[in-house]
Amino acid sequence: MNIGEVSTHTGLPVKTIRYYEDINLIKPLRDNNGYRRFRDQDIHKLNFLGRARTLGFTIEDCRTLLALYEDETRxxxxxxxxxxxxxxxxxxxxxxxxxxxxxxxxxxxxxxxxxxxxxxxxxxxxxxx
Amino acid sequence: MNIGEVSTHTGLPVKTIRYYEDINLIKPLRDNNGYRRFRDQDIHKLNFLGRARTLGFTIEDCRTLLALYEDETRxxxxxxxxxxxxxxxxxxxxxxxxxxxxxxxxxxxxxxxxxxxxxxxxxxxxxxx
DNA sequence: TATAGAGTCTCCAGTCACTGGAAGGTAAAG
DNA sequence: CTTTACCTTCCAGTGACTGGAGACTCTATA
CATH class of the missing domain: 1.20.5 (Single alpha-helices involved in coiled-coils or other helix-helix interfaces)
Structure with a gap:
């Protein structure tokens, strides 16, 4: 999926998604043309982030929560x-x-x-x- | 009054007072040494601003309110x-x-x-x- | 009188979580 | 082929301060 489609799916602005990559919350792949390519796991993370932000967690909290989410032994x-x-x-x-x-x-x-x-x-x- | 004393009186940090001058909310005089000299009216305005900010008004609201405060014909x-x-x-x-x-x-x-x-x-x- | 400490000055950069815009490359539709 | 939509990066701005550097001034004590 390209970033525009992901934006539609997640409800997050394109700018915000790029920002989340900038600060290393997500790491989408890149196509040969330089476009970001989002896998299911990326979209899943973005939904997680969107929900957490809706609940008012700071970005740093989100980073922590995401790490805990990925850690099966938390x-x-x-x-x-x-x-x-x-x-x-x-x-x-x-x-x-x-x-x-x-x-x-x-x-x-x-x-x-x-x-x-x-x-x-x-x-x-x-x-x- | 110098800025430090004003800070004590108003409860506003020195930095904040200088900032309020920067954005033209107050216009204290200057002594020959370049130090700001605050008159009663300046202190009065700072108290006004402090109170308005405590009530959550934005700086632009404060600017408006201060103008209304000074306007006898409001x-x-x-x-x-x-x-x-x-x-x-x-x-x-x-x-x-x-x-x-x-x-x-x-x-x-x-x-x-x-x-x-x-x-x-x-x-x-x-x-x- | 020398000096140490406190107070003051300006200017620049950082905070938080984006958001807007410029300048340019790429893709899909007609 | 052209238009239009989409994508890229990079830079700057938001609000309301806050922190720090480097330099100047004032006051109190030795």
Whole structure:
């Protein structure tokens, strides 16, 4: 398969696939004309990567997970640790965003949103409370 | 005030303050020795920026908000629009993260996390369900 | 007065995970 | 044969900083 077809199959942009080769996540073969030729295993890896990225894993996490995936003798505890750490990061981010959301929604509610200049949002940002 | 003292007062790193000058968010004066000299208004702006950034506004949003802050004839509706849009972005991000969290926590729970190689997390990522 | 240390300056490069675009070669369709 | 689509590499830009090099200035102590 050429890169365009792979892109269609995996849902990953062509640019992204090339990038993943650049950083050694995949190693497709090359045809005589220089075109990349993707085997089933390459496509499988790309799907793996796409799914992992969708779940928010960093590229380095993906590299680790892919290595564990290929290692038949892995311990599931190693996989679980990576996932649990990532879950903790997600929770931290959600908490952070919820904090912002809380403050911001109060401010938005308090703002008249009319033609007058008086504005509680700016008052808060300016430290005048 | 010199930059170090301003950093202490505002809680913003020295590097960040210089960066904000670079991108024209603030315009401190200069002493004869070339050191930046910050007036009260500069510090006030930096606090404004720090607070806005804490609430997750982008730098461009901050630029807009700062301009509105300085404009005595603004309409609060303009401020409110920026804030409401940002709030929508935050909500989208939270929803996205919650989706990840949901899937991921199920997988983490399902994984034994022991010495054996069998792992539902990798099974999911590999598309073998 | 000499000097050590802290503070400041500018400029360049790196982060993360792509994304866009230029310039050029190759393949398939009409 | 030409057009069009696809492929290649390489370079630069994104956002919001952050780190570091190399040089200058200020302050405190010996």
């Amino acid at each position: 311990a599931s505890s190693d996989v679980k640790r990576v996932a649990r750490d990532h879950l903790a990061q997600i929770d931290a981010k959600i908490a952070d965003l919820k904090g912002m959301r809380q403050t911001l929604s109060h401010l938005v509610d308090a703002c008249a949103g009319d033609d007058r200049p008086d504005c509680p949002i700016l008052k808060d940002l300016g430290g005048k409370l | 309409a609060s509706s303009d401020v409110k629009r920026v804030a409401r849009d940002h709030l929508a972005q935050i909500d989208a991000k939270i929803a996205d993260l919650k989706g990840m969290r949901q899937t991921l926590s199920h997988l983490v729970d399902a994984c034994a996390g022991d010495d054996r190689p069998d792992c539902p997390i990798l099974k999911d990522l590999g598309g073998k369900l």
